[in-house]
Amino acid sequence: MARLENLARQVADPLASPGPMQIIGADVLFQKSLAGNRARLNADLARILARKVEAMDRVRLAFGQKEAIEAILSDAIADLDKARAARRAEAALSPWLTGTNGGIGKMSAARANQ
Structure with missing residues (x-):
């Protein structure tokens, strides 16, 4: 796009002496081609930006x-x-609470029987 802009500026420079292509009118064709390329590039850019937004x-x-x-x-x-x-804590405390470990649970049961 920048390259096209540079070419357009060079052709449109009023201080430059007209070249042979400008003398025979080819500059009009160039301007038309330039406009077409610019339009195509802008359309491509718009499509790419739309796909980018979707992505x-x-x-x-x-x-x-x-x-x-x-x-x-x-x-x-x-x-x-x-x-x-919680399961580990319950498993660790279970013998003490049920009295099957020979510890506090049995001592409590023995005291209760006295």
């Missing part, structure tokens, strides 16, 4: 989904860790 929307959606899944997974892991810790 960015998909990327944002995917990122949001990824973040949501990570948050749900993190919460689920924390819940599992809490449940696992």
Whole structure:
């Protein structure tokens, strides 16, 4: 695009002496070609920018989904860790509470029998 702009400036320079192509009228054809190329490039750029916007929307959606899944997974892991810790604590205390460990539970039962 910049190259086309430079060519257009060179051709349109009023201080430059007319070249042989300008004398025979080829500069009109060049201007028409330049306008066509400029229009085509602008249309291509518009299409590319539209695709970029669509792609960015998909990327944002995917990122949001990824973040949501990570948050749900993190919460689920924390819940599992809490449940696992509660089961361990219950398993560790179970012999003491049921009196099957030869410790406090039996002593309490012996005192109750006296």
